[in-house]
Amino acid sequence: MQFAKFVVTRIIAYILVIWIGITVVFFVPRFMPSDPVEAMLGRIMTRGAYMEAEQVEAMRATLTQAFGLEGTLAEQYFGFFQRTFVTREFGPSLSMFPTPVNELIGRALPWTLALLLSSTIIAWIVGNAIGLLAGYKSRWISSRTLEIIAIFVYPIPYYITALILIILFIHINPIFPLFFSVQGEAWSWEFVSSAVYNSVLPALSIVIVGFGWWVLSMKALSSSISEEDFVYFAKLKGAGEGRIMTAYVLRNAILPQVTVLALQIGAIFNGALITEILFSYPGLGTMTYNAVLQADYNLLMGTITISIIAVATSTLIIDLLYPFFDPRIRQR
């Protein structure tokens, strides 16, 4: 019963979070000094075509109507919710009119998910393993060395890591392709292998930057837990070192780390933005950045709405699974 009540309140919170988040993202760009019609007109006019005042006016009216930007803000707002949750589509992209946003996102999303989920999880596993060793067995040379490596690579900003990787592995020693280029039919061996091959460097830059933080935070957690009384008693009881490390230290230290991993999914968009731009990687990050630049409301709402729903859902799942991770927690 208690658990059922917890689930219900948590789901209500989940819906509230999504609603507030989407509302914020709906209104913020609309207070921006630029608007998509002007951005498009600017682009058309800087191409040098000469136009009279009336011609520009006519074109402006055409675009405003085609973009669906007529009507009050409230009408647009309800229109958006209706369109998104009833017909499940985000409308046409404004900067790439009339290509539908769904089509653009459908093409970019798998790339971003594949790159960022795999590299985030690799960084998490490697980082936590090293962090656990460093925290629990801090006198070992190997764990100290790994910890020091983590300290040194962790603070280097994404783009510096990326640039150094580009210089090392593309320029000086060209073992990776300069450009992102995937060959073959979808899901053929050639396609998959070239996709993986092309993704190694971007993934590596994320893993390098990501794993340092897991090492450091895991180390801090596990070393403080190692000093807890229950670990001390376990040692007195004669439990094996391996068992202490996994059953006592890891078990207690992993919970905050799982929480943060779930939250990391939200950071996917931030990581994606810079990494994807530097590696010309075909994902949502570059698309979102361009959408902001071009004031492409529909595309922006599409990418951000999807990310909000994805992150909110993953935190919801983590929350619901909490009691199974840590039976000591009794939901009220």
Place this chain on the structure above:
Amino acid sequence: MYKKHSKILFSVFLLALVILPSTAVVSAQDTTEVGTPRATTLIVDQLDGRIDNPTQTNPYQAGTRFNQGLHQLAYSNMWEINTATGEQFPGLAAEMPEALNDDYTSFRITLRENLAWSDGEPITTADMAFTIDMVLNTPEFPYHGFLSQVVDSYEVVDDLTMILNTKRSEPRLGYTLGVHIWGDAFRLVPKHIWENEDPATFQNYPPVVSGPYTLTDVDPNGNWFLYTKRADWENTDVGQIFGEPGPEYVLFRFYGTEERRIIAGIQNQLDIFTDISPEAWDILRDANPNARAWHEDFPWANFDDPCERGIVFSNTQEPWDNQNVRWAVALATDIKSVGLATFAGILRVSPLAVPPVQVIHDAFHKPMREWMTEFAFEDGYQPFDPNYAVDIAAILADQGVEGLPADEDALVDLFGVGWWKHDPDKATEMLQAEGFTLENGAWHKPDGSPWQITINSPSNFEVQSQRLAFAVADNWRAFGIDATVQQMDSGTFWSNYSRGEFDAGSYWPGCGALPDSWDLLDAFWHKRHIVPIGQPAPGNAMRYDSDALSGILDQIAPLPSDHPDTIPLLTEFEKQFIVERPWLPMFGTSKFVPVITTYWDGLPTADYFYEGPWWWWSLFKYHMPFIQPKGDG
């Protein structure tokens, strides 16, 4: 146990680092990534970056992109421009439009013989009529508004001849429906393909086109576009005018940030660059002996890009509504330090409202140099400094730059006719006369408030204007004005400009490729375009309301380009422009557009100048017959 674990983990990690690279297939240099032979594939830098909608090739939809080769290679225009001579010439058309009456409202247009679409069907006036009707009947197209104000009616005479009647006088129909700069939106489409489609939603992929190349493959992610030479290239305007195009394939490719484009050039994986910075050019030149810029030596860059850069004022807002204030900030600007900080001094100055491209430089800047030197304010002060070219050459020679010309005429040709003096004392005097005060090294406006200037600048696009904004702000701060740069994305940058919601900005309302730039000057300066601040302006975004300037423009409007009064009247306009100083042009645009000659002969340079290096303009297709694979002669 755990010791083993840690070792296993560690070795897996190292193994991953080592194995992943070695399993990778390094593609051979003799084929490109898309499988075409490298020696016959011309690889071109993609100006607009990645194109997220690569298969949207309907040329009339609002969001269709063109700089990925679509308008350079696939679509031919009715009338094109030759940037070497600065003249228009017929492309798909057989002749320039022939005016049938003195009002310039009726024209005879003829098409070239034996033109064919890429599927083999002939190009006729039926296609032209279909295209006009389609645009006029499809209000969803942004171009619909434009064309419906131009075309009144048409009459198909035969397969190659059409009479076109316009709604108003069009003495420059070649500009209206043909290329002046960059390209033109009027693109013929094949009737037999389009007549059964809904034009507003038709994707048009793969497109059936009129140009010498067809789009044969695209990257679903929009990073590359492959064009293949048409077997029937003789049935295109390019083939008929200049002969067979050299490259079998043209690959437009986006490699990413400037670093990666440079590395691509060093590795001979990019033959033609769009815009790079002077620092990037230094690196490329040192690393690839086959890299060649427009000039063999200093200044390397091409100075003929058709827009000049400078600082724009919002002329209806105080204090910019005061002519003397605009002049004072001009004299507070040290043009040499601005030039050095912007592009290491590799720039040509311009004091006029039209850019210092060669044809215009010869037609206006140089003839007007003497007048400018003599030009004086009412108090007799002569603001012009004709010695800029000589002085900047001395500074550059000091920094070890080699290959500078010795005589003054050559230096003026290179660095420009001169600019306004850097005279902070005179600027101070002029500002104080207007009631400005200098307190503790900081300028205050007549109402006593500190004088703050915000200069809008592009963020990470149009690098020259971006750097110029920072350099000018730096100068003005040194003079005691609290100037800051506000970088903006392109959407904000342009909509603030158009709404007049800015203070100052590094915009570029000074464009033109031909001596007669009336169309552009009129759009930038005629008072009839002015709308209140807050509303998007159709032109004259600086909102400069001058009867004198507008009056001269009205006199030029009915004259065709070759009329004997056109150039003298435009010169009058320039003189009035200097007196009123409604914006502060500084430099022409320096384009570092290098090429890599490892695989190709005949890429245009200053020594082999058949066309300007504007790879992102529609005229690029006319380069093709000149560009030949190395070794084939």
Place this chain on the structure above:
Amino acid sequence: MRNSNPRLRVGIVILAAFILLGGILPFFSPEDPRAWIRHPRNLPPSAEHLLGTTNLGQDTFWLLSYATQNSLFIGVFVAFFATLIGVFAGLAAGFLGGVPDRIITLFADVFIVVPSLPILILMSSLLQGRASLVLISIILILFNWPWPARQMRSIALSMRERQFVNTARFSGSGTFTILAEEIAPHIFSWAMANFVNTVLVAIATESGLAVIGLSSLEEATLGTMIYWALQHQALLGQRWWWIGSPVVAIIVLFICLFLLSTGIANLSAERRGHGDA
């Protein structure tokens, strides 16, 4: 302080060097190092220019000192307030439960699920580029407090069930006393790690914004220094003094902060009588 805590000392020494570089030296600068074309461009290091000059004719050393000052300001300002707000909000949510928990969690979740970089880009476009470093810092705080809050909440949830807290509760201590006396020491080393992380996240986010041209670029920060160096191709042009200075500064700064935080953690562990870890 025992000899067994060398980390703290090394950390303090490096931090002192940074405070000298960023906190004190800027006041002795002979010029405003942000101004362009004051010196010949691209000079190598010399007695006159300790780290040479940039392609924009600035003195790299003085520029670095200004940059360090501003970056330290952003990092510490953001990390301090984000950690403070996050820890108290998280503890409150975890221990109080009920309605406060739900409200705090709701707000934290909203900021977590909204991707921050697009919003930061939108904001800086809204703020018309007059975005000062303080404003950028406040936006960064807005997006950084929910992280410690979430983690603190889960730590609080697990601690609430632990023996020593129950003991304290049975002995009649109030919630605040429990927080201050029993729990704070346990979370201190974690909070320090979070603080260190947030300093770096703040500096890295600011420089990330700078790289796409959206920070306050006329201000010198370690991020904008990297931005200008990259804009002028210092990396491929091998102008290591210019591009290297801010990168090395960021790395050393972090290592220093890390040593400090672990040093402090060890110190608090000693105080609690558990011996050196």
